[in-house]
Amino acid sequence: VTRVDLDVPSGAPAAVPTPAPGDPRLARLSLNQKTVNRLGVAEATDLCVRHGIGAIGLWREPVADIGAGRAARIVRDAGLRVSSLCRGGFLTAADDAGRAAALDDNRRAIEEAATLGTDTLVLVVGGLPAGSRDLDGARRRVADALAVLAPEAGAAGVRLALEPMHPIFCADRGVLSTVEQSLAMAAPFPASQVGVVVDTYHVWWDPGVYHQIARARGRVASFQVCDWVLPLPADTLLGRGMMGDGHIDFRALRGAVDAAGYTGDIEVEIFNGDVWDADPDAVAATLARRYVTEVLD
Amino acid sequence: VTRVDLDVPSGAPAAVPTPAPGDPRLARLSLNQKTVNRLGVAEATDLCVRHGIGAIGLWREPVADIGAGRAARIVRDAGLRVSSLCRGGFLTAADDAGRAAALDDNRRAIEEAATLGTDTLVLVVGGLPAGSRDLDGARRRVADALAVLAPEAGAAGVRLALEPMHPIFCADRGVLSTVEQSLAMAAPFPASQVGVVVDTYHVWWDPGVYHQIARARGRVASFQVCDWVLPLPADTLLGRGMMGDGHIDFRALRGAVDAAGYTGDIEVEIFNGDVWDADPDAVAATLARRYVTEVLD
Numbered sequence: 001v002t003r004v005d006l007d008v009p010s011g012a013p014a015a016v017p018t019p020a021p022g023d024p025r026l027a028r029l030s031l032n033q034k035t036v037n038r039l040g041v042a043e044a045t046d047l048c049v050r051h052g053i054g055a056i057g058l059w060r061e062p063v064a065d066i067g068a069g070r071a072a073r074i075v076r077d078a079g080l081r082v083s084s085l086c087r088g089g090f091l092t093a094a095d096d097a098g099r100a101a102a103l104d105d106n107r108r109a110i111e112e113a114a115t116l117g118t119d120t121l122v123l124v125v126g127g128l129p130a131g132s133r134d135l136d137g138a139r140r141r142v143a144d145a146l147a148v149l150a151p152e153a154g155a156a157g158v159r160l161a162l163e164p165m166h167p168i169f170c171a172d173r174g175v176l177s178t179v180e181q182s183l184a185m186a187a188p189f190p191a192s193q194v195g196v197v198v199d200t201y202h203v204w205w206d207p208g209v210y211h212q213i214a215r216a217r218g219r220v221a222s223f224q225v226c227d228w229v230l231p232l233p234a235d236t237l238l239g240r241g242m243m244g245d246g247h248i249d250f251r252a253l254r255g256a257v258d259a260a261g262y263t264g265d266i267e268v269e270i271f272n273g274d275v276w277d278a279d280p281d282a283v284a285a286t287l288a289r290r291y292v293t294e295v296l297d
Numbered sequence: 298v299t300r301v302d303l304d305v306p307s308g309a310p311a312a313v314p315t316p317a318p319g320d321p322r323l324a325r326l327s328l329n330q331k332t333v334n335r336l337g338v339a340e341a342t343d344l345c346v347r348h349g350i351g352a353i354g355l356w357r358e359p360v361a362d363i364g365a366g367r368a369a370r371i372v373r374d375a376g377l378r379v380s381s382l383c384r385g386g387f388l389t390a391a392d393d394a395g396r397a398a399a400l401d402d403n404r405r406a407i408e409e410a411a412t413l414g415t416d417t418l419v420l421v422v423g424g425l426p427a428g429s430r431d432l433d434g435a436r437r438r439v440a441d442a443l444a445v446l447a448p449e450a451g452a453a454g455v456r457l458a459l460e461p462m463h464p465i466f467c468a469d470r471g472v473l474s475t476v477e478q479s480l481a482m483a484a485p486f487p488a489s490q491v492g493v494v495v496d497t498y499h500v501w502w503d504p505g506v507y508h509q510i511a512r513a514r515g516r517v518a519s520f521q522v523c524d525w526v527l528p529l530p531a532d533t534l535l536g537r538g539m540m541g542d543g544h545i546d547f548r549a550l551r552g553a554v555d556a557a558g559y560t561g562d563i564e565v566e567i568f569n570g571d572v573w574d575a576d577p578d579a580v581a582a583t584l585a586r587r588y589v590t591e592v593l594d
Contacts, residue, residue, distance in 0.1 A: 128544055133544055133545060133546040134546070135501075135502070135546070139504070166464060166465075167463060167464045167465070167502040167503070168463075168464070168465045168529075170501075170502035171502075171525055171527055171543075171544040172527055176504075177502055177503070177504060178504065180504075181504040204432075204467075205432070205464040205467035205468075205474055206464070206474070207432075207436070207473075207474060207475065207477075207478040228468055230468055230469055231531075231532075231533075232465070232529070232533055234528075234531050235528075236528075236529055236533075246468070247425055247430055247468040248430060249430040249431070249432070
C-alpha cells in the first residue's frame with residue numbers, strides 16, 4: 001500500500017503548477033514541523049524559506065535540542081512566524097505526583113511558547129490513566145488543571161489550545177473527542193486564555209462539526225489539516241495522509257473555520273512514516289500544491 | 298501482544314466461578330454468532346445450550362448456508378431466542394443501480410429476520426462511496442432508503458436497528474457515528490419500525506453517550522458489548538476485546554441502557570482473530586463469566 005503520493009517529483013507534468021515562493025495563495029500556509037519529522041528547527045526553517053511557506057508549527061523536543069531562545073532567533077531571522085507550539089497537556093493523571101509533574105511541564109511549555117513568540121500552545125489533554133475506566137473523572141481533571149494553567153498562560157500572552165482528538169485515541173491520548181466538548185471545557189475561561197484546535201483528521205467525521213465550528217467564533221486558536229487515509233497502519237498514530245489522498249472535504253471545513261472568523265495560519269501536520277522518509281523538499285512542494293488545490297477555493 | 302485473555306481454561310482457580318447453565322444472572326445474555334465466527338448456526342446453538350446462554354444473534358451468511366427456515370427450526374427446537382439478525386444496511390450508494398441493489402438486499406434481510414423470529418435487523422449504514430467526500434450526502438441517502446424500508450420492515454414485524462459505528466469506520470463502513478445522530482435519523486419513524494443499537498465498542502468514547510441513551514427510551518433495539526483494547530491490530534475490524542480486557546466501563550453503560558427501559562437481550566459480539574481461533578467452549582465460558590463480573594452489577 002502506498003500511503004503517500006508525492007506528485008511533485010514525479011515525471012508527469014503537474015496539472016496545477018506548484019505555487020512559487022511569494023505566491024499570495026501561500027500567505028496562511030504553515031508547515032508543522034512534525035510533517036518533516038527528521039528535520040531540526042534550523043533545517044525545517046530553511047525548508048519553509050525555500051518553498052515560500054511563511055510560518056512554522058514547532059515541537060518542543062526539537063526546540064529543546066537547541067534551546068527555545070536559539071530556536072526563536074533562527075525562525076525570526078528567517079522572517080517566519082511561529083504558528084503554534086506542540087504540545088502541552090497530558091493532564092489526566094489521578095495521583096498527586098502525576099498531577100504536579102504535569103502542571104510543571106505545562107508551565108515550562110507556556111514559557112517556551114512565549115520565548116518562541118507564538119501565542120498558541122496546543123494541548124493534547126491525555127487519555128485514561130493505566131487501569132482506569134473513568135472517562136468523566138479524567139475529563140474533570142483536565143478542567144481542574146486548566147483552572148490552574150489558563151490564567152498563567154494568559155499572563156504570559158499564550159493561549160492554551162485544546163485539541164479534540166479522533167475517538168480512536170480516546171483511551172490512550174485524548175479524552176476530548178469533539179469540538180463541542182472542547183468548547184464546553186474552554187467556556188469558563190476568557191478566549192484569550194483557552195481556545196480550541198480544529199484538526200481535520202480528528203473532527204471530520206463528526207456530524208456536529210460544522211455547527212460546532214460556527215459556535216467557536218473567537219475560540220479557534222489553530223487550524224490543522226491532513227487527510228484520513230485507509231487502511232490505517234499498524235501504528236495508528238502514523239496513519240495521516242497528504243490532503244487529497246483520502247476522504248476529508250477540506251474546502252468545506254476550511255470554509256467553516258473562515259466563516260467563524262479564523263484568520264490565522266493553516267498548519268499542515270502529517271504523522272506518516274512514508275512522508276518522514278521522503279525527500280523534505282518533495283514533501284514541502286507537494287503540500288504547498290495540495291494546499292492550494294485541496295484546501296483553498 | 299496477547300489480544301484475548303481466556304481465563305476459564307487456565308490452571309489458576311477463578312476468583313469468580315463460571316456461572317452454570319440455569320444461573321438466573323444469565324437470563325439476558327446472548328451470544329452473537331460473530332464471536333464464534335467458525336461455527337455454523339447448529340454448532341453455535343449447541344454451544345449456547347451447553348453454557349446456559351438463552352439467546353443468539355445470528356448473521357446472514359451462516360444462516361444462508363442452511364437456509365433461514367432450517368436455521369429458525371434449529372434455534373427454536375433448542376429453546377433459544379434469536380436476539381437479532383446482522384446485518385442489513387450499506388445504503389449510501391450514489392448511483393441508481395447501487396441504490397436499487399441495496400434496497401433489494403435489505404428487503405431480503407427483513408424477510409430473513411421475520412423467518413428467524415427476531416424483531417431486530419441490525420443495520421450498518423455504509424461509508425462513503427468510492428471517491429466521494431460528501432458525508433452529508435451519504436447520510437441523506439441513508440435517510441431516503443429508510444423512508445422506503447421502514448414501513449416494509451414494520452409490516453413484517455421487524456424493526457430496523459441503526460447502529461452508530463465508531464468514527465474509525467466512518468469513511469468505509471458507517472457514516473452514523475453517534476447515538477444522537479442515530480436517534481435523529483430514527484425520529485421520523487415509529488419506534489416499532491426504526492430503533493438504535495447501543496454497542497459499547499462503538500459509543501463508549503462519546504461525551505454525550507449517557508445523555509443520548511437516556512433520550513433513547515423506546516428506541517433501544519439492541520445492546521451489544523465488547524471491549525476497546527489497545528493496540529489495535531493491523532485489521533482494525535478485528536480489534537475488539539473480551540469485556541474486562543480493555544478500557545470500557547460496561548456497568549455504567551448497561552445501567553444507562555437499563556434506565557432507558559431496555560429489557561432485551563445483551564449480546565456479546567467480539568470480532569477478534571484470537572477469539573475466533575480459540576476453543577469455542579472456552580470462549581463461551583469466559584464470556585459468561587465476564588458478563589457476570591463486568592457487565593452486571
